[in-house]
Amino acid sequence: MLLKYRCARQAYVHPALLARAVAGMAEQVTVDEFCSASGIAARSVAKGVTEFLLARGIGRVDGATLCFSCSDRVKAAMLAIGAGCDPEHVSQTLSWKDFEGLASQVLSSLGYRTYTNVRFTKPRMEIDVVGVDGGFAVALDCKHWKKGNLSAISAYCAKQAARAQELVRRENTITQAVPAVLTLHAERAMSAGGVPVIPVSRLGSFLADVRRFLPEVNVVTRQGPA
Structure with missing residues (x-):
């Protein structure tokens, strides 16, 4: 079953989840793969995080997959840092x-x-x-x-x-x-x-x-x- 994204729905995501999300943001990734790579076990939580990112122009949906560029990953990292996450910890997820x-x-x-x-x-x-x-x-x-x-x-x-x-x-x-x-x-x-x-x-x-x-x-x- 394909997930349908309503990008404006998710208004807040905990900063720690944003920091985890960076590790799951690949060029093409399914929700299950995103959960595995990010360590966000609950599918519903992962969907909320990705909705939050999509609503801010970070990433896009292509059928059953999510697509994130290198610049999307950096933008998500900046969101996490702006929300209070430790910059040194967040930067470890970036290349x-x-x-x-x-x-x-x-x-x-x-x-x-x-x-x-x-x-x-x-x-x-x-x-x-x-x-x-x-x-x-x-x-x-x-x-x-x-x-x-x-x-x-x-x-x-x-x-x-x-x-x-x-x-x-x-x-x-x-x-x-x-x-x-x-x-x-x-x-x-x-x-x-x-x-x-x-x-x-x-x-x-x-x-x-x-x-x-x-x-x-x-x-x-x-x-x-x-």
Whole structure:
């Protein structure tokens, strides 16, 4: 028997259930598979959770299956964190692919051409997501951090700046690049060495206004940081 979803019906879901739901959100999943993967044993409870997500534009129904993208998983994780779940616990259910999928989606919606897992050799480097608009690029890396680990953040931002410099050096069509780091944990945007550290929840607004921020951030050009 197929489940029929009334997306507006479910008004509240316990935060702990939202955190569990992320683990059950696959590209194509039946309700029983969702229950098994998420650890939400009761089918009626699982249906209520998925109704709550669908009502907020997270996921879609295709016949007897539920469909969730990488960006859907990150959005559900942000809902769980906003409802009071521990960010470090929730982030354990997310992969690099989830972050990359969301970042690519946001960049594409703003008119950028996107590339994932951009790799260089000699020196060996990799950038998770690059968005290119004309000669301007944003080089994003996705990072899970423990709270308060500022020294690790600073060191990683310096490495990201070096990756952006390598990107500009190798790609003749790119004249400017902004290195940035995407994280689930940060409650507000910050920077280290001029490299923005962006909470996932602020990614869209940052990218929409990134050119306005150029005087305040590390902008890599062919002549070096501006």
